[in-house]
Amino acid sequence: MRRILLGLCFLSFWGSASGQEIPLPEKMPQTHPRVLTTPAGKQETWELIKKEEWAKDVFNKLKERTEVYTNLTDAQPSWLLSRLAMYWKSHATEVYVKGETFDHAGGEKAPYPTVRYTGTRGTAATHGRPKLADVVPYDDDESGNVTFCNNALPERPMESVHPSKTGRNIESLNCEILGIARDAAFLYWMTDEEKFAKLAAGVFDTYMTGIYYRNVPVDLNYGHQQTLVGLTSFEVIHEDALHVAVYLYDFLYNYLKTNYPDKMEIYAGAFKKWTDNIIANGVPHNNWDLLQARYIMSVGLVLEDNKEYADGKGREYYIDYVMNRSGIRQWSLTRLADYGFDSNTGIWAECPGYSSVVINDYANFVNQFDTNLQYDLVKAMPVLSKAVATTPQYLFPNRMICGFGDTHPGYLNTNFFIRMIQNAQANGKKEQEKYFTALLKCLNPEMGNDKKEKKNVRVSVSSFFEDKPLALNPKVQPGKIEDYVSPLFYAPNVSWLVQRNGMHPRNSLMISLNGSEGNHMHANGISMELYGKGYVLGPDAGIGLFLYSGLDYAEYYSQFPSHNTVCVDGISSYPVMKSNHSFELLSCFPASAEPGKEFTSVTYSNLYFREPESRADQTRVMSIVTTGAETGYYVDVFRSRKEKGGDKMHDYFYHNLGQSLTLTAADGTDLNLQPTEELAFAGAHLYAYSYLYDKKMAATDKDVKATFTIDMKDKGGDDIYMNLWMKGEPEREVFTALSPMTEGLSRTPNMPYNIKEQPTLTFVARQHGEAWSRPFISIYEPSTKNEPSAIQSVSYFDAEEPGLKDFAGICVKSKNGRVDHIFSLSDAEQAATYRGMKVKADYAVVSNEYAGNRTLFLGSGTQLVVPGIMVQADSAANVLLEKKAGKWYIISSAPCTVVINGKKVKSGVTSEPILLRI
Template sequence: MKLMGKNWFMFVAMSLGTEFAVMSATPVPDGREAGHPCVVTTPSEKSATLKLIEEQDWARKVVEALRQNVDKYAERGEDYLSSRLYMNWKTQAKDVYIRGEWFSHVGEEKAPVPTVMFSGARAAATAYARPGIEERLPYADETQGVYMKNRNLPGQPLEWVRPEKVGTQIESGNIDIMRHTRDAAYLWWLTGEEKYGRMAAKVLDTYLQGIYYRDLPRDLNHGHQQTLVGMTSFEVIHEGIVPLLTECYDFLYTYMERHYADCMPVYAGALKKMADVIVRNGVPHNNWNIIQARFIFAIALVLDENEAYEDGKGREYYFDVVAQDSTLRQWGLKTLADYGFDAGTGIWNECPGYSCNVVNDYTDFVLLFDKYLGRDLTREIPVIEKAVAATPQYCFPNRKIVGFGDTHPGPLRTSYFGSMVKNARRYGKRRQEERFTAMLRCFEPDFAASQDRPRSGGNLMNLYPQEDLTIDTTIAAGDIETYVSPTFYVPKVSWLVQRNGMDAGRSLMYSLNGSEGNHQHANGLSVEFYGKGLTLGPDAGIGQSLYSGLDYLEYYSQFPSHNTVCVDGISSYPVMKSNHAFKLLHSYPQPSTAEERNLASENYFRGVCYTETYFREPESQADQTRLLSIVDTDGGGYYVDIFRSRKHEGGDKMHDYFYHNLGQTMSVTAADGSPLDFAPSEELSFAGAHLYAYSYIYDQQMVQTDKDIRADFTVRPDAGGDDIRMTMWQQGMPGRKIFRALSPETEGLSRDRSMPYKIKGQPTLTYVARQTGEAWTRPFVSVFEPSVSSEGNSVSRVDFVRPEGADDAAGIEVTLKDGRKDFILSATSFDKETGWGKMKARASYACLREKDGRPVRLLLGHGLQFLSEGIEVRSSEPVDVSMERKGGVWYYTASRPCEIKCGGKTKKVKATGCPAKW
């Protein structure tokens, strides 16, 4: 069999049109050869492998470990492993029936051979565990169910149990056997020892015939599940046995030709059936598509040319399925990229955890196209480079990603940087190599040294790792601040961040998300706050059983698990694939990509930044706005959060402001430190026809008060050292109830072993402010400051004022411990001048800092007018103006032409993004 032929490229060019003909014109890579194996290694590499094993002790140990793992089965006879596959041994069922996400039964019609048993359920959660291979019964009689360990009973006894109760244990059990089979097939190819070939061939023959003669499961509900199901799994993206099957088939190809020649069409037919089902089923518009493409590509690699099969569907056909549009549910890689990546920013339209996986999958395909097709996929799909370069935007200053949607936050993965370096080397793209080497060294400073780790253990891929990457160490590590933006906004995923730097211990950053794209939650205007090395105000996560559990459906995916405002206890909308984005109304600085801000050469990380967003909550038909700001205090900073909410047509019952914080202790007092008379309560509940999510909030204590509030949330590290605290000051209002409570663990961070205390099982500290009636003229006005115990707060006092001139205006006076004062104003319209004392404005947002009674900094955000002692700003159209006094000199930026009066002189200034001297 030839791995590739020139006639294939001619075929594609003629049958698929000019555009793809140009894309496919890259010549076949030199050195690719005929014959099997062709995936993990090639026939000509065999002598080099044997030499490596002879000369390198680590390689010899890998093979010895492989032998030990396989010999314990091979020495028990050629049928030992095959007889322990989960098969329909007795019924030889041709038909399988499911009911939604669970196995139902098999049909009565018999296939000529035992068939592969289908999975028990879509979700993995189960009280049962599969026994080890040695504990499995040979040719187990499936009419009794499956033989599994009951983890709920002492000693975990083995018992017969219905398949639908065992989750995904059936499919994973067969994967386990196929992994040993693949290793045996490799050992036969390497050593020629017959025992390995006989055992591996028996398993492969049993399994592939069992696929060939069994039909696709049928859903008795006639529901959506029918479009997702594979030949062995409820989701085609979980057909994890495919890569092992293809590698086993590849290593054993000549053995099977010699001993099972009559069955070779059956084996190819079985692989093609699996590929066809993956093409036919699944989801085209998200991460599923590219996972499916990986399986299809793996099968294509080991097939013969189209002409070898009566249906004309061989290697070329399935490569084309991956590269080009094919069916309703399997898009080509370019079409998928055009749909899923935001053209302006490069961000994929799913939550961060899934997005980073998709970016990595695309760069894996870059390497696959390089290796097997001799094509540079980054030239065919240019957004790949932009997407890889954009991933640092997900990072908080501690270099861990934000956590909205179905995400488990952790360190930013870096594998795609290395893939882009490899691609650059292959095609001589020096600029690309420099760019991604610098990124790789930024996020992995010890990368070069880490490549020299010895490989050991019985893992076949230790002998054939992906191409080693030895980076060019003359390329310096990049600066993380050049890879991120002060304001970064992606409409396609309804996500926005602002940051005032990337210093892990000092800088602040918030992440605001709506619900646009895939793997999203019902969360309205939801925010995460970072401070002092941690995401102190986190997103709750995905749930104990991922998105298949009741806790996900009722709590983790719903408003009350997020830092947001829920209206009348009913705010919600469809989760997963969601279409409920917010609108960015105003911001300073303006959103930019990292490339744009570098080209502008601006001093972006400034003293004050802000955004204001709008959201129409669909269930309650409520208008909501959230104004968020970061104010620098030299040694740190604080957040301003002003959340307005009201039902569009009135009739407001209540608006609940939810805030969740990490830590073990929470104190809630009046802002002046006096205690509040909290009493046990069950008012946050499903009773009253509210969301089920309210029932997950427990140990509730409630007080009704109009006093200003101070809440302190404290993280006490298990290893000792500084406590980490988030202090919240919130303005009191008439008709307000304050709750301190606990809610389920912050599951999203439960896998992060670097957390300073054990998150798993630890309840989340929860603060709720309930505003009776509307929360528009009585908004939730809050200031948050992260701090560590050895330094204390930079903020010594927060006072809330009711500005003159507008009912819905909000005012805050923040006094810093060094005596400086910040005056903050927010209003919803320019109809009237609002303010108090020395500051008045017609603006969405205004912030003035005084030192020794004199202005030293101001920000006019989306405003027409700002007035204070000695400073005036006027504009005929809304403008963003920033001014700061340094070394006795004023510097300013302006988003459009305006008039400034300062220091006794008045002049009209032009728009400037770079700070200009006054």
């Protein structure tokens, strides 16, 4: 009951994204600073320095390192600003690039030096930055080269080099110098010492004047890059110098207005040119839009009112662009939310890694609106609170997120929970505060600990202003993780479905299934991740060593063979990144619901996918069957066939963590695996096959068993196993192989071995011809040395009806005396009979009675008959009928009739177990 009430309370402030216009505040601050802090913040900061040792330490170190440069400029006023990377002599106004590489600069000569453009879009560089003291002042010559260090030679000698060899080091150099000037501007604001103002103003004036007279780069290839370039970087989302310049200007505003009055229009013009290009370029439909919005918002906050500028483009104009206005490559916050958030689930339309970033960006905007504009963005866009509340759905029982798409799985970011609490406190929303406080304490028990000291604080201006101490309501107790996740959760806008039987880190099971819908997705068909014994044992491979710009990403990590899926004819593929290849949810149990529902002993899903390259139909039935408080197993039935026949082969891939893999016949006999060159690019297959090595193969129609072992000698010695049983079929080959390391988990702390240095253990089953009437039928069970397999045997049976060629029948015998007969049919209109059991459904589980318990499950069907028991429904229903301690309970998605030992009872729709009066 507690779970239900918690959910109902929160529903009162959940809502969907709103397309309504967000009004601008009627009054906005007219004084500076106004972005990181306000004029009143000076006294508050001094009090903080007096009260907190960390603040005193940060201030003293900031002052000490900045005075190094004020001392240098006392002797040589241009010492720091002369080291800016500028077109000091050429005053170039135009920059030309070829795709992702700088080509040359030119154009008309500006009246002042202009800002030099960076070398490449990527970070790879043969030449690196010199130390600031070694930078050649006013470095510019007729060749357009820069004087940088040759990284390939001993002692990195400095030499003249074309900017295209320097990666993004030109940007980096200028950001460092601007950062020193920003720190000086802050110190001037705090101390009124003019030496800091002179240092800051010289750099700021030189750089911003150089921006004002420089134009947007031109791509000589006339390609996509033209829509991405910024004034200083190849991507408008990496205009890092702009953020630094905004803070610098904000703290130095009064000094500049007094000492550079004739330049204030140029500074504002530079900010506007910079921002107008960010609005004109970029990508509107994903995380880029929010990163761009951060720059636009910062400029909007620091500029004066519209009326102060001849073009009418000031503070209101740019803030309104973030809130309400949209261009072709820059959407408003509301339009992006309407596009990206599923109003029913709250899930953002990108993979988990990027979704977390986007939600965090939105949450930071919420905080900024509360702080700088005194406006409740959550009230205007209720979907934001729902999106934050939904993020725990990404979690495996070990509290790490799913790994599909371009994701590096890690622990869930809790910053957006903090932002929702702050928003609730700022706007008096008690239910929202209570919900997110309980959630934050659940996932981050250390939060709210008043005794926790602030240590190792970064020496940065923002350290004084980032966040006031979070005051959590001590009366709110930590929530339970089970209150925030669902037994089955389906998000169609990312083609993702998850099944759980609990959230116990050690004993619970979880399946994550994904297609390819949304942004930062892979070509993977119906891919799965499997959890067990504290780890994602069957993981997604990751992004690759060089992220999505690397060859390994293009050829392997983003392709079918790196995923736990089925590849057809060696050619299955489709566009990655922004992909539009989702699976179709045919049926599932339990229904996808809000969090807080009771976990069921059986979960299942039936998914359909059209593989476009081979024009193949694929279905995947997956289920969790719980057999005890700490035991259970996975069922996987994968059918695959080409629409028009002519199937060459279907390859079932499964990758698992571990250092060793054994593959034998199910009875333990040797398969006589032999080295092979099959599973290869040769034969016009995907390049990804070439990434498999140390391959061994056996042609066999026998049932097989694979065991993947994680050696836990460094973690207590309780080795972890994934046990896989697969039904044999004619014309089948089975393989063991090694794949590239599981890059997605290579950054994860506390793994049982060095993931980055261990190839991924891989099992492949190749079905020659079609794999529809001969589907891949598998049982998976995690176990450990101290918690051995609970399964005694796995066998298979055929239906008694002739003609059911694609029928899957599995018998799983557990050591506790339980016996499960599992039925899977591709056509629920047909019936399958075996030993007095009759099923007319997509899927069914029939257990024997043991210790007064029994489980019967009908999945998207109309009839289930076993001796003495019948379940009948007029339309397809999901029915779980369980006997517990001699009493029968039922969950049903549609009205049905149950007959037990001649006693008939009708059941209505129920999502919670109801006692049957029999």
